[in-house]
Amino acid sequence: MGAVIELDNVSTIYEGERIPSLHNITLSIDEGEFVAVIGPNGAGKTTLLETINGLLPATSGTVRVFGKNVKTHGLEIRKKIGYVIQNFEIDSLTPFLSKDVVMMGRTGRIGLLRFPNQRDWERVFSNMQLLGIEGFKDRAVGKLSGGEFQKVLIARALTQEPDVLLLDEPFANLDVSSRKRVSDLLTTLNIERSLTMVFVSHDINAIPEACTRTIVLDQGRIVCQGELETVLSSSIVQQLWQRGKKHD
Amino acid sequence: MIELPLILLITALLGSILAGLSCSTIGVFVVRMNLVSIGYCMSHAAFAGAAFGLLINVDPMFGAIVFSIATALFLGPLSEKAKLESNVVIGFLFSIMIAFAFIFLNMIPGNAATGAALSILWGSIFMINLNDLFLLVLLSFVMLLFFILFYKELTAMLFHRKLAEASGVNTKMFFFAILFFVGFTVSVSLKLVGGLLVFALIVNPTSTAYQLFFDFKKISLASPFIGVVSCLLGFLVSLEWNLPIGAAIVVVSSLIFAFSILFSPKRKKGKKPLFS
Ligand SMILES: Nc1ncnc2c1ncn2[C@@H]1O[C@H](COP(=O)(O)OP(=O)(O)O)[C@@H](O)[C@H]1O
Numbered sequence: 251m252g253a254v255i256e257l258d259n260v261s262t263i264y265e266g267e268r269i270p271s272l273h274n275i276t277l278s279i280d281e282g283e284f285v286a287v288i289g290p291n292g293a294g295k296t297t298l299l300e301t302i303n304g305l306l307p308a309t310s311g312t313v314r315v316f317g318k319n320v321k322t323h324g325l326e327i328r329k330k331i332g333y334v335i336q337n338f339e340i341d342s343l344t345p346f347l348s349k350d351v352v353m354m355g356r357t358g359r360i361g362l363l364r365f366p367n368q369r370d371w372e373r374v375f376s377n378m379q380l381l382g383i384e385g386f387k388d389r390a391v392g393k394l395s396g397g398e399f400q401k402v403l404i405a406r407a408l409t410q411e412p413d414v415l416l417l418d419e420p421f422a423n424l425d426v427s428s429r430k431r432v433s434d435l436l437t438t439l440n441i442e443r444s445l446t447m448v449f450v451s452h453d454i455n456a457i458p459e460a461c462t463r464t465i466v467l468d469q470g471r472i473v474c475q476g477e478l479e480t481v482l483s484s485s486i487v488q489q490l491w492q493r494g495k496k497h498d
Numbered sequence: 499m500i501e502l503p504l505i506l507l508i509t510a511l512l513g514s515i516l517a518g519l520s521c522s523t524i525g526v527f528v529v530r531m532n533l534v535s536i537g538y539c540m541s542h543a544a545f546a547g548a549a550f551g552l553l554i555n556v557d558p559m560f561g562a563i564v565f566s567i568a569t570a571l572f573l574g575p576l577s578e579k580a581k582l583e584s585n586v587v588i589g590f591l592f593s594i595m596i597a598f599a600f601i602f603l604n605m606i607p608g609n610a611a612t613g614a615a616l617s618i619l620w621g622s623i624f625m626i627n628l629n630d631l632f633l634l635v636l637l638s639f640v641m642l643l644f645f646i647l648f649y650k651e652l653t654a655m656l657f658h659r660k661l662a663e664a665s666g667v668n669t670k671m672f673f674f675a676i677l678f679f680v681g682f683t684v685s686v687s688l689k690l691v692g693g694l695l696v697f698a699l700i701v702n703p704t705s706t707a708y709q710l711f712f713d714f715k716k717i718s719l720a721s722p723f724i725g726v727v728s729c730l731l732g733f734l735v736s737l738e739w740n741l742p743i744g745a746a747i748v749v750v751s752s753l754i755f756a757f758s759i760l761f762s763p764k765r766k767k768g769k770k771p772l773f774s
């Protein structure tokens with residue numbers, strides 16, 4: 251079991267900015283790991299995920315996924331990385347049906363000049379079923395609630411049948427029972443298919459129990475990592491969340 | 499009603515149908531991808547290019563293609579970056595293109611060019627020849643093929659460009675392909691509809707289709723249909739009342755759009771939310 255994701259001294263600076271949003275990150279994630287990344291708002295969690303899949307080019311350092319440099323093999327690598335984007339406000343008139351949006355996850359995987367076949371649609375519907383959204387398959391995504399749309403985004407990423415799954419605050423809009431459902435689903439995928447996962451959250455309480463490692467990010471740096479228990483009891487983390495509470 | 503030789507009538511009729519088809523097909527992308535201002539700018543660049551073509555005595559369509567593609571090459575990369583910056587440049591470029599167009603038109607010597615010059619401004623069925631018709635056929639065919647072959651990539655991108663890129667779609671390539679299609683479409687439709695109005699033919703039928711449907715598949719079928727109907731009706735109106743064809747088409751397509759707003763299912767039932 252080799253490293254699937256390797257970051258070597260990576261810094262990422264947004265265009266037009268001066269301060270790096272990621273600072274000299276060195277990190278290696280093995281196949282089958284379930285990594286949780288936590289940190290306050292603006293810590294650089296989203297930036298980290300998008301640096302891994304190459305949507306944001308690393309300003310310095312190298313990012314390798316599946317042993318290949320993301321800078322040169324980005325397109326090919328992204329076909330095998332699922333990305334559940336941080337929930338966004340969707341225009342209520344968006345003219346795409348839920349099932350079509352879920353199918354879009356498979357676009358790169360199916361490949362150019364090919365059309366979705368029966369098997370592809372079966373994947374779509376079985377994943378929608380797993381998330382309990384099969385009833386919305388013919389609804390326009392713009393008409394869904396935040397939580398329902400969130401589930402569509404998760405189903406979309408699963409339908410890609412990725413080897414690595416990046417999740418950005420996937421629980422943000424979910425109620426307690428939906429959280430449990432998604433959390434169980436992720437755990438099953440991790441254990442049964444040894445799917446490598448990076449799970450981002452600003453909420454310490456949202457971390458699924460199956461997580462094998464927790465990384466704490468603050469101001470673009472990794473400040474602490476290890477098993478969840480150890481991390482939570484570290485003084486740095488307690489300070490961070492203490493600070494957060496005062497701001498609230 | 500004006501009497502016209504049959505061959506001219508048929509050429510113009512087919513030209514109208516194909517211009518309607520190609521403009522309203524590419525319109526689906528322009529409207530959804532927020533390319534309205536960049537497309538608007540390209541269509542005015544095409545107008546300036548056509549005027550320049552007349553000035554130096556080459557086919558206006560050729561000048562239009564060169565100018566609008568050059569604009570796409572310049573604005574494309576810019577619009578990928580900071581939004582504000584590109585809008586400022588678009589506004590600036592748009593006015594400069596109109597200014598150029600008028601300067602070029604003014605510089606065309608003698609009276610002979612006036613008819614041609616005016617028709618570039620507001621379109622004419624007399625300007626369109628077999629050559630143009632052939633190009634329109636070719637463009638419509640290539641564009642429909644592009645749309646069908648890459649439907650899956652294109653819709654993924656229209657839904658959310660970043661997510662499409664994240665699942666392995668080369669969105670940059672498709673983005674530029676779309677800009678080029680916009681450039682070619684406005685250029686070959688320009689003689690018929692006119693430089694000032696051609697962009698309305700891209701936006702109106704599509705906006706109508708977006709009013710009527712929630713399913714992208716239906717929108718992408720309805721938009722070309724509405725485009726063709728608008729052009730056919732516009733063509734008839736223009737013959738009947740001896741109006742410039744471009745203006746007639748735009749008035750017809752705007753009326754259809756107005757009706758679609760009245761009857762849009764997106765606006766029916768339930769009260770308008772308090773905040774939206
Ligand atoms: N598009 C952007 N341009 C410039 N700076 C950005 C952009 N997106 C995020 N940032 C900055 O990068 C830092 C990290 O952001 P982000 O990764 O989104 O944080 P998180 O996901 O942990 O809340 C923040 O300071 C934020 O202001």
Ligand SMILES: [Mg+2]
Pocket residue numbers: 295296297336418
């Ligand atoms: Mg974030």
